[in-house]
Amino acid sequence: MTDIPPDILIIDDERQIRRLLKLTLSGAGYHVRECETGQLGLSETALKRPDAIILDLGLPDITGLEVLTQLREWTQVPILILTAWDREDEKVAALDAGADDYLTKPFSGRELLARLRVMLRRGRPEREPSVFRLGSVVVDLSSRRVEKGKEEVHLTAKEYDILRLLLLHQGKVMTHRQLLREIWGPRHEEDTHYLRVHIAHLRQKLGDSDPENRIIRAESGLGYRIAADGAE
Structure with missing residues (x-):
């Protein structure tokens, strides 16, 4: 980790999942922010430029796939899909739309952190123009x-x-x-x-x-x- 902890944005409508993620990520030294809808997640990404995003596919306003597609129009921020949906076609669609990785619920905290470290090591630009x-x-x-x-x-x-x-x-x-x-x-x-x-x-x-x-x-x-x- 650097002196400034990486900023992780969680976009998930399940309060318990957000709480679990925040505990896991904060305990590993990350700075965490949360959004419960897709539109809020899009706005927060544009305003705050997180270092990585953990995104649920089943959101209450627009689908996670729509959020992913809109984000990939202007940013290459690392995105980990975290969802209860486990169908192969959904995974393929998310990866084809630009997701960096995919993890299904329930998940291991250690595996989540390992996948996040890999994404952050890939050297995406710290700040991209929008x-x-x-x-x-x-x-x-x-x-x-x-x-x-x-x-x-x-x-x-x-x-x-x-x-x-x-x-x-x-x-x-x-x-x-x-x-x-x-x-x-x-x-x-x-x-x-x-x-x-x-x-x-x-x-x-x-x-x-x-x-x-x-x-x-x-x-x-x-x-x-x-x-x-x-x-x-």
């Missing part, structure tokens, strides 16, 4: 909000997904095939006209019309990128 400033355009990935000059910019789901992926790989070229595969699926890797149309609409909405100072920059024959600056 807000990007691109001139007069501000993109907050944690709230899925895009503003230009304090006015909200309304993007379609595909336009937002393109912008999010480019920001998450800021400074690097994302090829046409990568963008098409991630957003439209592997069967559409050659459908570059989809991408051209949506990029054109996205640029129009962002006011990205100056060819000498583009927000979204085309790399001829390769793909698109956003310059590596303006993250916070």
Whole structure:
């Protein structure tokens, strides 16, 4: 452990489980915070940036899988799924959606701590940007909000997904095939006209019309990128 204990966020609606987790984690030197709903967990993650999350799949407002999917849109914080659900398809879905590990209830405290130590050793970034400033355009990935000059910019789901992926790989070229595969699926890797149309609409909405100072920059024959600056 370092001088500053790792900050662990528990997202679980069962009070007894939260109490047991807090006792186990606090006893091992971790700082612990708790949320009983998915929406609170999303807000707490955006505001406090925990070092790792322990997430239940069966939450009262939105499912843990939805929480996981939304978090993975903007953060790579280590996430351990802890749930009573033990079906193989549920485990696969959670791991495919970006969970780092999966543990079923009832659980061993020693095993939980061991899995948590492994996740924390993987060297995830201590602080990842969720807000990007691109001139007069501000993109907050944690709230899925895009503003230009304090006015909200309304993007379609595909336009937002393109912008999010480019920001998450800021400074690097994302090829046409990568963008098409991630957003439209592997069967559409050659459908570059989809991408051209949506990029054109996205640029129009962002006011990205100056060819000498583009927000979204085309790399001829390769793909698109956003310059590596303006993250916070």
